[in-house]
Amino acid sequence: MYTRSPSFATLLARLACLTAAALLLTACGKEAEVTPPPATAARTGVAADTEKVLNVYNWSDYIDPDTVKNFEARYGIKVNYDVFDSNEVVETKLLAGNTGYDLVMPSAQFMERQIKAGVFRKLDKAALKNLGNMDPAIMQRVAQHDPNNDYAIPYMWGTDGIGYNVNKLKQIMP
Template sequence: MRSLLLLVSIALALPVQAEDKVVNLYSWADYVAPATLARFEQATGYKVRYDTFDTPEVLETKLLTGGSGYDVVVPSSSVLARALKAGGLQRTQQQGMSGYANLDHDLLGKLAVVDPGNQYAVPYTWGTLGLGMNVEAVRKRLPDAPLNSLDLLFKPEYASKLADCGIAVIDSPQEVIGLALHYLGKDPYTSDKADLAAAAELLHKLQPSVRYVANGRQISDLANGTVCLALTYNGDAAMAADQAKKANKPFEVAYRIPREGTLIWQDNLAIPKDAPHPEAARAFIQFMLRPDSVAALTNTLFFANANQAATPLVDEAVRNDPDIYPPAEVRNRLFADQSMALPDLRQRTRLWTAFRTRE
């Protein structure tokens, strides 16, 4: 009987042990280079199960409700802040990891605003919100307009002339409303009703010239010429430029950081409080601190990474592009992503709904 019980116990334990060699990753699509995943699995013996989300709100919901089953997640700084407030994350213990000293000090400082002491997250990628465009189409309609100015969007006399070739805006209320406020010289994270009313009026004037508000479409639409101007992320515009070039399109797709300044966004690696395999999660984060692991991502998706030791491994054309790796004087004009209280977010959501539905 004892022998039988021992065999049953071993049989029951085997699936658990097998599961322990798993890392459940929840991230944006293609946010780790396939070759990097393969090297991680070969080097550590862990199998990566990779699920994707398409909006930060989906990730936030899973973090705040708990029981997601994920080991590593990739939140923005604002999502990270709300998850920390809700007790949804555990310490990563990354400061003892090899390669941690290579992380960009400016990004660590910005992250410390929401993660004091940098205990719960590791900076991963970063970039800006700006203007992706079909240069020829914009120049044809606005030969004298500055291509690196938010005037293209927020001055009706400019935007109206681009309506026929298509303007797209990302579906991200906090980011777009914050950018509108910044353009007006206001605090991007203000809760002042007069300031928000001014931003609402600015967006209302833009409405007639906007073809759509959505996520995920701008890359292909810029690449094939369906739209000529998109308020989007730098990496998405760079991917569109790469696709247009490879397809031999007769126009140039470019990205410009607005001269007025804009949002610097930052994505981070973190471990949920109830992660089933926390040590596997730390092994994954340690591996992603290797310069070659994140350089491959930047060379594929054109998002800058936070590892300064990886920069020499990034393709020369990418690392020398000032709209991907902006110089210090440009970075000084960028404002960081911040968390906001739920009542303030709801206020902005109502404003955004009116903009999207053209009320």
């Protein structure tokens, strides 16, 4: 079966939305941190404090590396893209404090503890022009973990499906 992959424009739009949200959010952590300049800053003569940098912490394999490269080229924003592979890994790092990440994608059930621990800053909802376009039903589900949706905006939503063979089940289950 052929499934159509999202177009380059769609992928770029998704990353742009994430970046816009991240730029409107204050950095994660209790105190702001200065992002270290990339190795190329000294060679190009660009001052480190003039370079736009976005520090992202996301699940592995969620955004194609080419999408990040294309985003950087189009918007002139350097993306430091770190990945994690479990809720426990991201939670341990966040609770340790001062990660320097601008945008983090935790799972909702873990996010609740992280919010209570004070690792995130509140969203500036007035600056999020398209916030009103979010699906109210999904926003309500996020509000179960983040009352009033003060700290989180859904990045993606999914469900797990289970397929089974009724005949096989009848054979093993009387």
